[in-house]
Amino acid sequence: MARPPLPLGTPGAITTKEESAGVWVARCRFRDHDGVTRRLWKQGPSKTAARGALHQTIQDRQRGSGGGSTLTPASRFKDAAELYLAKVDRKREDSTHALYAYHLGRTVLPALGALHLRECTVARLDAFLEALGPRYAPSTRRTLRSIVSGVLQVGVLHEALPTNPVRELDRIEQPRGQAKKKPRGLTIDERQALLDWFDQTSDDDRVRRLQRVARAAELPELVRFSLGTGLRIGEALAVRRLDVNLDGVPVRAQDGPMRVPVVTIAGNVTWVKGKGLVRHDGKSEAALRVIPLPQFTADLLRERLAQPGEDRWPLFPAAARDGRITYRWPSNVRRTLRSVREEVGLGWMTPHTWRRTYATILDDEMTLTDRMKADLMGQADFLKNTYVSRGELHAGAAVLIDAALAG
Template sequence: MGRPKLEIGTYGELTTAELRPGVWEAVARYRDLDGVTRRVKAHGASQAKAKAALRGKLKERKRTNGGGGDLTPDSTVEELAELWLAHVRLEHDQAVERGAKPSKSSDSISQYERCLEKVIVPALRKVTLRELRPQRVDRFLRTLPANGRMAKTVLSQICDLGVRYEALDVNPTLRGYVPPRAQTDRRVLTPEAAVQFRQRVHAWMHQGATHGPKRGYDRLRIVDVLLGTGIRIGEVLALAWADVLDLDSDHPTLYVGWHLDKASKRVEGRKSGGAPYELSLPPLAVEALKEQRDLQLPFDLVFPTRNGTAQSESNVRRHLREARGDDMGWVVPKTMRKTVSTAVYEAKGLEAAQRQLGHATPETTRRHYVKPSEKAPDNREALAEYSTRIRPADPQEREKTG
């Protein structure tokens, strides 16, 4: 009898052989998506390292083939999640290869991975799709924190794939509990508070510095660009001088079309996947950029490290936390984005605030970035006719109307 046929997307026993001193080869049979079984090899300095390299190679092969393997009602949530994530990655890579815009950005995919790793898989790892009934899903959703809405969204998309592959009859999340939205912090910096925050950043930069360059030498200028534009901190740190247009003219502008990925690498496109755009620069941002330019750093980036690479977003955030003080603990880079959007909204309306932040729709700006006014506009003129008819200025007319 011949050896049993492998399931598609699986591999057989790993065998190893020492080719020469210090060089080991690991081999396994892998059945590809087309049904053909092929030998896959990997090498390493030891038997264990060769096996580890081969397992990584087989895992990558499964990923690039769209996950491999057939789903059944007895497949687990973990297996379905792995297949869904493999499909999402593959669709992203194929779109990039075609020069098209991916439906999901690399940053979004990273968020999905963290959600799966931290929330969904630990709770439902070995639950079979047959057991993934609406009642079980509803109980799981009720355990999520207030910011757990993404987990429901991701789980729903995973289950949609299970339905398409006929491993689930229906999507069990459709009528499940909806975790409440996390409360949006609506606080923004007043001009006075912005001055105070800048003073604290300035003091932090000079703290303990008796000679040599100040620590975080550019933190105050980064804050000024944040307060002058409202763009994201990852977009500020990704700025190159080629993005700063007509800085010495009467109408300097900024091209916002790059951001930093999770590895602090400058990548084209905006974090949200929105379209690149240009915005006008106010004096605060202009002066900060001119001061940075005057340093004559030999790099393309506006705010580089001392080696010319992009700065880590987490490092800048940490420095601002150290500088702000406990009483301003609510001030984060996003606070400055909200401050800008609220100022523009109050002066020119919601559409102008939306365009300043580069959002696709005004609803995103209104819901998450604009602080609602605590004072209604002066509407006395609109209500004047009711006042004159009900309580006329003339006492005799007032008597007639009762």
């Protein structure tokens, strides 16, 4: 029976022999990545030196084989992580690269970085992710799992791993007994209370000072714009004057042709370590979209665009230290909101609450399909469980039941 071939990129048994006085030779067979088995040998002044020289030759050959592959089963996880981050930097947005680099440096590499790729077993990875349970929410642990999977997939592509062990792990679920946080938007009464607080002037000096802070940050206009468009805070702050078309695009309606004012969403602003505030073109094709403007939002923008300004300026501009017009920081909007939301009894509200409110209003509209709603939200699918608020009191239900059952 023929002897089975060596696995690609691996040596056979190493033999050593003293060829002459003080000259030792170590030999082995080595199967290169082209499938050809070759004989390797190295000599040295001792048995140990000869074997060490041959081991170094084997390692160099493993690194240099396989079409430029730089990873082997003996490579460290941190080496694969470096290649993975370089790939993310080439193919993804700066914000994604910054997030992955942050999680790698803070959580993943301290635990896995020194492991050889061949040591990244299913059991070790499962223990690592399980240990994250008390520290991180399930959504963050899923992100960390995705990063680990991406790193090890680089090892698979370099033929340093036969398969990606992350694929064998169980899904990360919500812990038993721990209720998933329900999405919450603003009810009709909450929306009205918030907008009234912005528009009115309080007799209390402290409240009046907070109202001035909110108006200086253009929070009343930004809230109305966000409620009317459902934009993420970074998208809302990235909208430029030239992205707004108040003359409208022609559409065919039941009453005949009409023009609908729209805003084109063609970017996002986010903070990136080492670069500051960066405007990018969106993370996916779904993020690039055109949104019809309700009348109250169109009126707001018409008044704003009547003020002097260049087309390329942001719709909600900020002034840089040198006087240039630039984009507002999302973190500054969140900070201002935190300082005023308690006064309206909405201590839980964030800018994303306005997006959930928009999604909830869309979900209640039966004439729109989920595909239409996803397009408006800039998503691949309409994520009801993530965005649609539940739990409002639907008083009209009592009227319907009474009409159906009353004798």
